[in-house]
Amino acid sequence: MREQGLYIGGGWVAAPENRPVADKWTGDIIGTVAVADAAASRAAVDAAARALAAGLPVPERSRALARVGELMGEHAEEFAQLITAETGKPITASRAEVGRAITTVQLSAEEAKRLPGETVPLDAVAGGADTLAFTIPIARGVVAAITPFNFPLNLLMHKVGPALAAGCPVLVKPSDHAPLTAGLLVSLFHEAGLAAGWINLVTGPPDVVVGAWQDDDRVAVITFTGSSKVGWALKAASPRKLHVLELGSNTAMVVADDADVARAARAATDAALGNSGQACVSLQRVYATRGVSERFVAALAALVADTQAGDPRLEGTVVGPLISAEARDRLVSWIDSAVASGARVAAGGSVVDGVLAPTVLVDVPRQSPLVCEEAFGPVVSVVVVDDVAEAIAEVNSADFGLNTSIYTADLAVAMRYARTAEAGSVLVNMPPSFRADHMPYGGVKGSGQGLEGVKYAVADLLQEKLVVLHA
Structure with missing residues (x-):
């Protein structure tokens, strides 16, 4: 029996109410999960914004991600059983998902050390003599990660891992069908010593939680996996944000x-x-x-x-x-x-x-x-x-x-x-x-925009800032 609150600013906090979570096959109650209100959703953004302002050096991001991978290995069967309980996924498929998620976080830990940048040959054009130009990668900002039930661990890791690797604090809104799996993952980030505010878990009604994030200019990116109808509605409601949308298909x-x-x-x-x-x-x-x-x-x-x-x-x-x-x-x-x-x-x-x-x-x-x-x-x-x-x-x-x-x-x-x-x-x-999990993955037409695959997801979450030095 798991009793899960909200994880905001480096600690677990209570919500105004809680709801039960049932085993998909037996119907037995396996836990309770917090139901956030708009104030809690805004508090999570406050925590993420403070984390972004404070910054987190690359070695610390990479170490935290690598440590989470180790902890996930220690809790692998617990994750698999929880995924099966929450979603009804066959246990062999749940175990395979856990293995993939460990790979994803390991890839993210390595990618944090390889953030891209390049030199720009300004001396190739008139007026560019005696200059040195290069780009540096800058995190886009706070990322809101909204995930579905069908791969509640690996698809979440495909958002959290690249975001942290890129230097972006994360707001996590898991599917209402699989909130406990997300909570177990967040608890491992806490155990791994990730600095406060860099990952925040908010469970509750999507219109309340995500609505608060859509209206907040401090949230720079919304990354969503789910139905096409919901994905395109998210983009329409917050057009100034960057949207990475992994949507449906037939x-x-x-x-x-x-x-x-x-x-x-x-x-x-x-x-x-x-x-x-x-x-x-x-x-x-x-x-x-x-x-x-x-x-x-x-x-x-x-x-x-x-x-x-x-x-x-x-x-x-x-x-x-x-x-x-x-x-x-x-x-x-x-x-x-x-x-x-x-x-x-x-x-x-x-x-x-x-x-x-x-x-x-x-x-x-x-x-x-x-x-x-x-x-x-x-x-x-x-x-x-x-x-x-x-x-x-x-x-x-x-x-x-x-x-x-x-x-x-x-x-x-x-x-x-x-x-x-x-x-x-x-x-x-x-x-x-x-x-x-390392290949570029994304769709065309109604299936979305942007790419997953750790390297490609990290690139989406970075801006290239040009620096020009003159002798």
């Missing part, structure tokens, strides 16, 4: 006639069902060319039907409960609507013990929400196309563009897809859900 994969069918089907299964399909790069649409579609659907359906769903604490479980009954029921209604419009269920489609079974649909109408919108669950739709050219047109018809992939043995086809697919990342003969 990820697509193309299977060409010459693809390795078994390999493609295995990749599609993993990409569609990993994390119970609750990831922005979860595979949602497969465009299979006509010559391979029947074999691919048969292989995919067999793998999906054999996937274990249910209790997230069982080692073999791949698909657990969705984050809420409302999310599950929405997907069920989308499946029913698609079937009523002519789609065929090749696997799954039912709800067992409150869990939506892993599902494959074929011949889904192109106007179905399962194709046009973000499903965020263990459902993948297969659409048959005549050729790769048609597949590319279908992929690009979406308003999203995060990751996409193609399975083909033809290098020319792969390169054409890489050049023309509208996405932040194109993967060839790899699942579209792939992400390494």
Whole structure:
């Protein structure tokens, strides 16, 4: 039973009220979390602004981040069990997330020592003689980090780690579905000796907490991972701030006639069902060319039907409960609507013990929400196309563009897809859900703006200030 307050200015403080947090599978109460008001939200900004004014030398930032990585390793199983309890994520996926988050904070500790700057050859133009010019990296300021439930530790670390590496104090607003995981992480920063005000945790209603931060000019950056609707609304409400937005998608994969069918089907299964399909790069649409579609659907359906769903604490479980009954029921209604419009269920489609079974649909109408919108669950739709050219047109018809992939043995086809697919990342003969924590990661169109990946996130949080010296 965890009782979590707010973390502001280097210490835990109480809030006017608290709310319970329940285990996603059992329904048991596992803790309470503070519900902040606007005054507490402003107090967190006050603390962060004081920290920014005081500064924190690079070696201290790097040491604190490295120490947190060590502490996370010591608490790895505690993190994994807490993630599974709060979100219903299968325990094997929770453990994998903890490992990735440790890598992310280690990368951040190293990146703090490599802040960029460059010399500028002013003597290359008239009037530049006898000058020395260079840029120095300056932290943009206080960063507000707003994170989702689906990767409550690693996505938080992708915001906190680069911000601290860049010299930016952080305000953390975790998802209401996973506040305790964020609290455990913040407690490790406290144990690591991070100076007061450099990380602040505020839990409570988003309109109250984030609203106070949007209206405060001392908050220079809002970094948000979540739905497209919310992300673009944040930007519209505070246009003078820098926004780093990692938003939704309806990820697509193309299977060409010459693809390795078994390999493609295995990749599609993993990409569609990993994390119970609750990831922005979860595979949602497969465009299979006509010559391979029947074999691919048969292989995919067999793998999906054999996937274990249910209790997230069982080692073999791949698909657990969705984050809420409302999310599950929405997907069920989308499946029913698609079937009523002519789609065929090749696997799954039912709800067992409150869990939506892993599902494959074929011949889904192109106007179905399962194709046009973000499903965020263990459902993948297969659409048959005549050729790769048609597949590319279908992929690009979406308003999203995060990751996409193609399975083909033809290098020319792969390169054409890489050049023309509208996405932040194109993967060839790899699942579209792939992400390494140091690679540039971000989307186009409705999928957001800015990049994650520690080095690239740090660059977003720095301004280059030019210094010119004259002899």
